[in-house]
Amino acid sequence: MTAIVGQNAPTKHSELLAWVEEVAALTKPDAVRWCDGSDAEWKEFTDLLVDRGVATRLNDEAKPNSFYFRSDPTDVARVEDQTFICTETEDGAGPTNNWSDPAEMKQTMGKLYDGCMKGRTMFVVPFCMGPIDADDPKFGVELTDSEYVVISMKIMTRMGKDALAAMGTDKPFVKCLHSVGHPIADGEQDVAWPCNDTKYISHFPETREIWSYGSGYGGNALLGKKCYALRIASAMAHDEGWLAEHMLILELTSPENKKYVVCAAFPSACGKTNLAMLEPTIPGWTVKTLGDDIAWMRFGEDGRLYAVNPENGFFGVAPGTGYHTNPNAMRTIEKGNSIFTNVALTDHGDVWWEEMTSTKPKHLTDWHGKSWTPDNGEKAAHPNSRFTTPIDQCPILSEDFNNPKGVPVDAILFGGRRASTIPLVAQSRDWNHGAFMGATCSSETTAAATGAVGVVRRDPMAMLPFIGYNANDYLQHWVNIGEKGGDKLPAIFFVNWFRKSDQGKFLWPGFGENSRVLEWVINRLEGKAEAVDTPAGAIPAEGSLNVDGLSLTEEDLAAATRFNAEEWKQEVPLIEEWFDKLGDVPQALRDELDTLKQNLS
Numbered sequence: 053m054t055a056i057v058g059q060n061a062p063t064k065h066s067e068l069l070a071w072v073e074e075v076a077a078l079t080k081p082d083a084v085r086w087c088d089g090s091d092a093e094w095k096e097f098t099d100l101l102v103d104r105g106v107a108t109r110l111n112d113e114a115k116p117n118s119f120y121f122r123s124d125p126t127d128v129a130r131v132e133d134q135t136f137i138c139t140e141t142e143d144g145a146g147p148t149n150n151w152s153d154p155a156e157m158k159q160t161m162g163k164l165y166d167g168c169m170k171g172r173t174m175f176v177v178p179f180c181m182g183p184i185d186a187d188d189p190k191f192g193v194e195l196t197d198s199e200y201v202v203i204s205m206k207i208m209t210r211m212g213k214d215a216l217a218a219m220g221t222d223k224p225f226v227k228c229l230h231s232v233g234h235p236i237a238d239g240e241q242d243v244a245w246p247c248n249d250t251k252y253i254s255h256f257p258e259t260r261e262i263w264s265y266g267s268g269y270g271g272n273a274l275l276g277k278k279c280y281a282l283r284i285a286s287a288m289a290h291d292e293g294w295l296a297e298h299m300l301i302l303e304l305t306s307p308e309n310k311k312y313v314v315c316a317a318f319p320s321a322c323g324k325t326n327l328a329m330l331e332p333t334i335p336g337w338t339v340k341t342l343g344d345d346i347a348w349m350r351f352g353e354d355g356r357l358y359a360v361n362p363e364n365g366f367f368g369v370a371p372g373t374g375y376h377t378n379p380n381a382m383r384t385i386e387k388g389n390s391i392f393t394n395v396a397l398t399d400h401g402d403v404w405w406e407e408m409t410s411t412k413p414k415h416l417t418d419w420h421g422k423s424w425t426p427d428n429g430e431k432a433a434h435p436n437s438r439f440t441t442p443i444d445q446c447p448i449l450s451e452d453f454n455n456p457k458g459v460p461v462d463a464i465l466f467g468g469r470r471a472s473t474i475p476l477v478a479q480s481r482d483w484n485h486g487a488f489m490g491a492t493c494s495s496e497t498t499a500a501a502t503g504a505v506g507v508v509r510r511d512p513m514a515m516l517p518f519i520g521y522n523a524n525d526y527l528q529h530w531v532n533i534g535e536k537g538g539d540k541l542p543a544i545f546f547v548n549w550f551r552k553s554d555q556g557k558f559l560w561p562g563f564g565e566n567s568r569v570l571e572w573v574i575n576r577l578e579g580k581a582e583a584v585d586t587p588a589g590a591i592p593a594e595g596s597l598n599v600d601g602l603s604l605t606e607e608d609l610a611a612a613t614r615f616n617a618e619e620w621k622q623e624v625p626l627i628e629e630w631f632d633k634l635g636d637v638p639q640a641l642r643d644e645l646d647t648l649k650q651n652l653s
């Protein structure tokens with residue numbers, strides 16, 4: 053194996069070479085292949101996957117150069133129960149993460165990795181999170197035995213020979229080890245979606261390493277995404293004085309032609325992709341997209357916070373995406389060069405999912421590979437089925453997407469999926485109140501992670517599954533950023549598109565109409581919108597939210613936007629319970645809870 057690694061290696065990076073050799077010796081692949089990220093490589097891999105019957109090439113007229121995958125039905129989402137933060141002390145991982153001792157975890161997983169790539173090729177996938185020409189480019193190398201992961205990483209990151217060249221001979225990189233955990237014995241046939249019932253998604257923030265085993269699903273297997281750009285990066289950000297957050301980034305231009313940048317943190321499958329690509333329904337406003345899932349925010353020379361999207365593609369929730377909800381996502385995927393996983397296949401070789409079109413096709417092949425008709429009572433696409441598509445195909449991509457310095461942030465929104473209590477929009481009094489809003493954010497669980505759907509849980513800054521260290525230290529870091537940034541920091545708001553009527557209907561139409569809330573947010577920054585102070589923050593005064601041309605009854609509008617003291621009195625003990633669970637919550641946030649209680653009484 054040494055010979056194979058050494059001979060073909062297009063790098064002289066000694067630490068990388070040694071690590072590739074070490075992993076190859078452990079996992080025992082049949083071959084090692086260095087990936088260059090070229091179009092020829094993409095063609096070779098996708099041809100091979102189609103020949104093997106693993107992928108289906110979509111109809112070239114509908115989705116050129118695009119491929120369809122069905123996963124194993126057990127491997128469809130992130131596995132939070134099997135996700136670990138491995139730090140020297142248990143306190144390092146804090147009260148919200150699964151903790152394991154690093155040495156113990158490496159021993160357990162070392163046994164699983166032993167020979168796990170037999171019958172497969174180990175791919176070496178160099179990548180950079182964020183622009184390669186950044187001042188301090190953040191490199192990674194993923195070693196994986198999955199071709200699906202390689203082609204997905206080509207879409208989602210700056211992957212291949214340019215990243216490898218920029219790493220030189222000694223630049224630091226995050227070691228990302230991944231195996232589907234499904235060796236092929238001599239003479240055995242491979243399966244379409246190899247994986248293993250035993251899964252571990254482990255992070256070693258102190259040594260900046262990731263070990264993933266047993267899953268091929270996005271958030272578990274594309275290690276540049278949640279594992280690196282959130283869990284490991286949040287630990288880096290803590291040490292280096294910046295923020296790595298589960299946020300979209302959008303640029304908004306007002307009718308006066310003034311530009312603003314808004315970042316928004318919503319939990320998984322709660323509307324980031326949709327808001328990032330929003331088509332405003334109000335005249336004169338335009339939106340451009342910078343990112344739909346992750347924002348890295350650093351202080352610029354002028355003392356403001358600047359946001360960069362470390363990714364290079366979208367890994368978006370398919371169901372609910374259509375021309376009526378997110379036309380820009382549809383236009384992005386229609387250009388092709390995309391991967392679709394666990395959606396349904398039409399009889400014409402195109403893809404379909406629930407709510408993509410208002411009428412359902414007469415016949416489909418569903419995500420299980422079974423014949424499907426509209427009357428069979430089952431969903432054709434898995435609720436967490438996804439499209440993987442290059443960001444540069446987005447018709448409203450901001451010119452600043454590749455700007456290594458990022459864009460200065462004017463406002464941060466936190467949000468969740470709450471049927472009651474939380475008003476459509478509320479502005480925080482100041483940074484610490486905003487951090488309190490983020491820290492106490494709660495949301496109904498979605499299909500993006502395995503486990504029950506629709507259960508309300510606290511999800512601080514939409515980062516509960518993604519904080520790579522102690523959650524209290526993370527919250528303290530937010531407070532510290534507030535002290536450092538002072539009055540140059542973005543204003544913080546809380547939004548909730550998901551409040552429901554007593555009949556269980558969404559009160560607010562959402563999607564493009566959310567532009568009205570963005571307009572109110574900007575008008576607040578400009579001192580042009582009236583608000584009413586409530587214990588939950590400042591909410592729109594009557595008439596200050598633009599509802600021109602919106603078909604919504606007065607009652608529904610009032611119900612969507614109102615502050616209800618009774619509901620908030622019920623919320624307080626839940627927040628107290630949450631803080632008790634966290635334990636060592638920053639004093640500044642405990643003070644905010646006291647203020648809330650005082651204001652309510």
Ligand SMILES: Nc1nc2c(ncn2[C@@H]2O[C@H](COP(=O)(O)OP(=O)(O)OP(=O)(O)O)[C@@H](O)[C@H]2O)c(=O)[nH]1
Nearest residue numbers: 320321322323324325326369371372500549562563
């Ligand atoms: N009612 C309502 N639903 C929305 C709105 N925006 C998004 N959704 C729904 O939220 C779900 C997922 O939204 P996405 O935008 O893909 O979620 P995301 O936050 O990008 O999720 P991850 O990629 O998992 O981090 C879909 O089912 C959408 O239809 C909205 O304004 N109102």
Ligand SMILES: O=C([O-])CC(=O)C(=O)O
Nearest residue numbers: 130270271278320345500
């Ligand atoms: O990580 C994933 O698989 C997809 C995602 O954005 C999330 O779950 O928040």
Ligand SMILES: [Mn+2]
Nearest residue numbers: 298320321345
């Ligand atoms: Mn996400």
